[in-house]
Amino acid sequence: MKIEERHPFPQTIDEAIAIQENLRGEIITTDQLSTVQYVAGVDVGFAENDTLSVAAVAVLSFPDLELQEKAIAKRTTTFPYLPGFLSFREVPAVLEALAQLTIAPDLILCDGQGIAHPRRFGLACHLGLLANVPTIGVAKSLYIGEHEEVSPERGSWQALWDEGEVIGAVLRSQTNIKPLYISIGHCISLSTAIDYVLRCAPKYRLPETTRWADKLASE
DNA sequence: GCGACAG
DNA sequence: ATCTTGTCGC
Numbered sequence: 317m318k319i320e321e322r323h324p325f326p327q328t329i330d331e332a333i334a335i336q337e338n339l340r341g342e343i344i345t346t347d348q349l350s351t352v353q354y355v356a357g358v359d360v361g362f363a364e365n366d367t368l369s370v371a372a373v374a375v376l377s378f379p380d381l382e383l384q385e386k387a388i389a390k391r392t393t394t395f396p397y398l399p400g401f402l403s404f405r406e407v408p409a410v411l412e413a414l415a416q417l418t419i420a421p422d423l424i425l426c427d428g429q430g431i432a433h434p435r436r437f438g439l440a441c442h443l444g445l446l447a448n449v450p451t452i453g454v455a456k457s458l459y460i461g462e463h464e465e466v467s468p469e470r471g472s473w474q475a476l477w478d479e480g481e482v483i484g485a486v487l488r489s490q491t492n493i494k495p496l497y498i499s500i501g502h503c504i505s506l507s508t509a510i511d512y513v514l515r516c517a518p519k520y521r522l523p524e525t526t527r528w529a530d531k532l533a534s535e
Numbered sequence: 536g537c538g539a540c541a542g
Numbered sequence: 543a544t545c546t547t548g549t550c551g552c
Contacts, residue, residue, distance in 0.1 A: 360542080362543055397543070399540040405543095406542075428541045438541070459541045492552080497541085 317420040319411050322446050325394065325404060332401050336437040343431065343441050348503035349423060349450040352378045355516060356421035357525025358413070358443070360406040361533035362393060369393045371409035374528030375419050379515055381524045386532055389413035399459070400434055403442035414447055421449060423504070425516060425525045429453045430499035432461055432476055432484035444502025451501025452509040453484070454523060458497055468492050471514060485510055489517040496521065 322339075326332040355378045361370045368390060375385040389412035395405040406428075429438035430453030438459075444451030461476040463486045470491045476484040476499070484499030487510055496517075498509055516523035522530075 360543085362542090366543085397542065399542090402541055433541080453541085455541055457541065 317414055317417045317447075319415050319447055325408060329398070329401065332404050333435070336435045336442075339445055340435060340437040340441070342445055343437070343500070344503045345431070345500050345505065346503075347505050347508050349508075352422045352512070354378060354384065354419050354421045354423075355381075355512070355525055356414075356417075356424045357427075357523060357527070357529035358410050358424060359427050359526060359529035359533045360409055367393055369406070369409040370533050371406070371413040372529045372532035373410070373413045373417065374525055374532055375417065375421050376516075376525055376528065378422075381516065381518070383528060385417060385419050386528070387413045387416040388532060389416065402428055403437075403439040406439060407443055407446060410443060411446060423512060424449050424451045424501070425454050425513065425523050426451055426501060427454065427456075427526055427529070429455045429459050429497065430484070430501035432459060432478070432497060432499035434460060436483070438499065438501075440499065440501025450503035452504060452512060453497075453499040453501050454513055454526060455497040455499075456522070458486075466495050473498075473510060482506070487513060489514065489523075490519075490521050493521045
């Protein structure tokens with residue numbers, strides 16, 4: 317698929333903050349997705365003492381979740397891990413992998429937060445804007461926000477709050493299993509995002525898309 | 536100032 | 543994220 321260049325990648329934290337604050341206003345938090353026929357999962361792994369980034373994308377059919385296409389991109393790591401700036405570390409390699417795809421996914425599930433971020437511009441937002449694809453942030457742990465206890469049954473969820481606003485949902489994707497932290501990435505509403513995450517995770521805690529991408533990035 | 540901190 | 547074996551529990 318085709319990826320348009322939007323901005324150069326920053327060399328300093330101040331430049332990174334400026335990019336996040338300039339782009340956050342472009343995030344769309346309502347449903348602007350077409351019929352979902354293909355869902356993708358992306359993940360980035362690191363090797364060789366952190367100097368190599370390996371991005372993997374897995375495209376599955378929806379709703380049957382069968383693997384349709386995969387892509388891998390290896391690239392020199394150019395940004396350190398800093399909470400709040402994860403996208404600057406992972407997105408460059410992910411864009412290279414997405415560019416190789418023959419099938420343009422209708423929705424991407426990302427490994428990390430969307431607007432559940434201090435400046436409301438987490439990894440899923442950044443990737444969604446740069447790739448111009450609807451995205452959902454599906455994080456395995458809490459970054460910011462507070463929430464009530466979530467019931468143990470699959471499908472139950474609680475709003476994630478920060479500074480008086482709902483920034484995401486804490487969702488139980490499987491009964492009696494640790495919840496996931498879901499937030500809007502781009503071009504999707506929170507309730508629709510919850511629905512897709514549940515439909516993509518029929519059997520395990522993590523969505524099938526993410527499971528495939530994880531596996532591909534570590535091979 | 537101190538601690539916490541997506542992957 | 544990554545380094546790493548077996549092991550407890552549904």
